[in-house]
Amino acid sequence: MTTLPEPAPRPAADAANTGLVRSVLRSPRGAIVVAFLVVLILACALAPLIAPYDPLAQHLSAVRSGPSGRYWLGTDSLGRDLLSRLLHGGRSSLLGVLEAVVTLLIVAVPTGLLAGYLGGTFDRIAMRVAEVVMSVPVIIILLAVLSIFEHSMTSAMIAFGVLGSSGLMRVIRGSALAAREELYVTAAELMGLSRLQVVVRHVLPRCRGAIIIQASLFAAVTLGVQTGLTFLSLGPPPPAATWGGMVADAASVFNQDAWMLVPPGVTIALTVLAFGLLGDVVRDVSAEKYAAAPAARRKRRSGTPDTAGRPEPATDMLLSVRDLSVATDGGRPLRLLDAVGFDIAAGETVGLVGESGSGKTMTARAVIGLLPGNCRITSGQVVFDGSPVQDLDQRAFRKLRGRRIAMISQEPMAALDPSFRIGSLVAEVVRAVDGIKGKAVHARVIELLRMVEIPDPEAVARRFPHQISGGMAQRVAIAMAIAGRPELLIADEPTTALDVTVQAEILDLLRSLQQQNNMAILLVTHDWGVVADVCTKVVVMYAGQVVETAPTGEVFDRPAHPYTRALLLSSPENTHVGERIQAIPGSVPTPQRWPAGCRFASRCDLAQPGCTEGAIPVKDISEGRLSRCLRVDTLLGGEARR
Ligand SMILES: Nc1ncnc2c1ncn2[C@@H]1O[C@H](COP(=O)(O)OP(=O)(O)OP(=O)(O)O)[C@@H](O)[C@H]1O
Numbered sequence: 001m002t003t004l005p006e007p008a009p010r011p012a013a014d015a016a017n018t019g020l021v022r023s024v025l026r027s028p029r030g031a032i033v034v035a036f037l038v039v040l041i042l043a044c045a046l047a048p049l050i051a052p053y054d055p056l057a058q059h060l061s062a063v064r065s066g067p068s069g070r071y072w073l074g075t076d077s078l079g080r081d082l083l084s085r086l087l088h089g090g091r092s093s094l095l096g097v098l099e100a101v102v103t104l105l106i107v108a109v110p111t112g113l114l115a116g117y118l119g120g121t122f123d124r125i126a127m128r129v130a131e132v133v134m135s136v137p138v139i140i141i142l143l144a145v146l147s148i149f150e151h152s153m154t155s156a157m158i159a160f161g162v163l164g165s166s167g168l169m170r171v172i173r174g175s176a177l178a179a180r181e182e183l184y185v186t187a188a189e190l191m192g193l194s195r196l197q198v199v200v201r202h203v204l205p206r207c208r209g210a211i212i213i214q215a216s217l218f219a220a221v222t223l224g225v226q227t228g229l230t231f232l233s234l235g236p237p238p239p240a241a242t243w244g245g246m247v248a249d250a251a252s253v254f255n256q257d258a259w260m261l262v263p264p265g266v267t268i269a270l271t272v273l274a275f276g277l278l279g280d281v282v283r284d285v286s287a288e289k290y291a292a293a294p295a296a297r298r299k300r301r302s303g304t305p306d307t308a309g310r311p312e313p314a315t316d317m318l319l320s321v322r323d324l325s326v327a328t329d330g331g332r333p334l335r336l337l338d339a340v341g342f343d344i345a346a347g348e349t350v351g352l353v354g355e356s357g358s359g360k361t362m363t364a365r366a367v368i369g370l371l372p373g374n375c376r377i378t379s380g381q382v383v384f385d386g387s388p389v390q391d392l393d394q395r396a397f398r399k400l401r402g403r404r405i406a407m408i409s410q411e412p413m414a415a416l417d418p419s420f421r422i423g424s425l426v427a428e429v430v431r432a433v434d435g436i437k438g439k440a441v442h443a444r445v446i447e448l449l450r451m452v453e454i455p456d457p458e459a460v461a462r463r464f465p466h467q468i469s470g471g472m473a474q475r476v477a478i479a480m481a482i483a484g485r486p487e488l489l490i491a492d493e494p495t496t497a498l499d500v501t502v503q504a505e506i507l508d509l510l511r512s513l514q515q516q517n518n519m520a521i522l523l524v525t526h527d528w529g530v531v532a533d534v535c536t537k538v539v540v541m542y543a544g545q546v547v548e549t550a551p552t553g554e555v556f557d558r559p560a561h562p563y564t565r566a567l568l569l570s571s572p573e574n575t576h577v578g579e580r581i582q583a584i585p586g587s588v589p590t591p592q593r594w595p596a597g598c599r600f601a602s603r604c605d606l607a608q609p610g611c612t613e614g615a616i617p618v619k620d621i622s623e624g625r626l627s628r629c630l631r632v633d634t635l636l637g638g639e640a641r642r
Helices: 011-017 020-026 028-045 082-118 120-135 138-148 153-180 183-190 195-231 243-252 258-292 360-367 394-400 422-434 439-451 457-461 470-482 500-517 528-534 552-557 562-569 632-636
Strands: 319-328 335-344 349-353 375-384 405-408 488-492 520-525 537-542 545-551 619-622 625-627
Touching (some): 020 028, 020 258, 028 082, 028 258, 082 120, 082 153, 082 195, 120 153, 138 153, 153 195, 183 195, 183 470, 195 258, 195 422, 243 258, 335 360, 335 375, 335 537, 349 360, 422 439, 422 470, 439 457, 439 470, 500 528, 537 552, 545 552
Parallel strands (some): 349 520, 349 537, 405 488
Antiparallel strands (some): 319 335, 545 625
């Protein structure tokens, strides 16, 4: 194995991994806002210690005195010290804001995360409830609460937090929906992490920026509402010091003494501004961070694998897929996989081949129990090590996934969460699949990185995903996949995103891991070179069906389906320099347009009228060879025109 080149550091992406708090503090606006809020909160919290006077004490000899050495901000109409009242009033105001924001977060964060991540019924119910809550007139509810719990600002603020939560819930749901599409979230699921672990570790951090922004804007609005309520004497009754009450006192004597309005007015305005600005700063910093992070999104795929033939699963096989059909949910289900079937023996490498859209990925995902949310298995069986697994619920499947069956994808970089160091990502999987803790985890992480032949694993473990090369990222993804010592590894085009030299290294690595661990591999690929290199058997898929199954050697010599033959002829490996690639005319029909009869007929030069008249049965040609073609005898007899 050749040594991997040292990856060039990519400084532009460093920001992506800097802590959000540190990034906020580094921005001048952020530093000023945070400093202001910290000083204000501390001053109000320490009011009993630092306020110069009792906020209720009346100094009748100094009524409306204006700022002076004795009363820094002056006094009100009863001679009470404005600074002391401001500090004490701030305690109840800021406490009220805290109560509302905490309520908001308690209600909105879990609901939004679960609605976005789980989708389905929970999402629909949560969204309907949110719509109802949003349509409720807030001020009426607050007045009702205050009339029931007289002068209880805490009750009003909790009610306000609940009423405000639907907005934040929808924002978080949107972020969670987007995060759910990230490859690294899928990868975490594939590695066997529980849903809670995936949500807390990979989805929640993606929503963190949105949560902070919305919470700080909500704090600004809450302060305004609360001041309004205390202004109307609906909060703590006089003579208690409140910011709204101070504004009300000042307003009543505004014509005689305008100054009294300045201390509470400026404090309220600055505090509202600070909360609002904090949200802005967090938004800007988050935008920079995510602009720097890898933007790869998981592409939605419509897959259709197949294999038909023997109705009974082979009991001596590690994996036996039989008549597996997958369709979309909903009123008009759309069939995406049609009676797919194939077997994989322990330690065997099977290539799943076909053009884009033929259903390879869907098959792979059905095997590992992670179909897209809108798809489900409608019939057939997936038998793993003798037990049917197609009906297992997610909890039961998680015991298999990452442990006995693992998967790696074609975009390793996108499968690694950019916010965590490599060591931490691998450790997370090790903890989940091995149940070990402490120093043993680090030792296993290094062992795994060594197994995938990463030079200087200690150093690589400390790097972030953007600081390693694509080839090294794929090695890390393989290390995570083999952490649970799987018996079956599904590799979905593991080398597509890599350059040729690195492709060869990764294939070598897969081959050597397979030999060391007797691990079976289902290799999804477009590349006949890869098939020839590592696969013992080939399953060819077209438009949601398996059209041919054959030992690798035989498929190259004598393809038993016109589609396989056309695929081979269109492969660059079969084209000589200066020769045109023999592209297959037309394209794979989408599941909406699958024709009756042979789905390849419109592109096939051997097609005859009988080919389009009805479903084509799978023919057993010889030991290990199946073909879904009526003209297979002609094809194998060499009468084909090309
Ligand atoms: N969630 C989905 N809902 C509806 N159709 C889907 C969904 N995912 C995939 N499909 C459809 O299923 C078919 C097979 O898709 P699949 O991704 O399995 O193909 P593939 O052979 O793996 O292609 P590629 O090599 O491009 O990944 C496509 O027609 C695709 O549009």
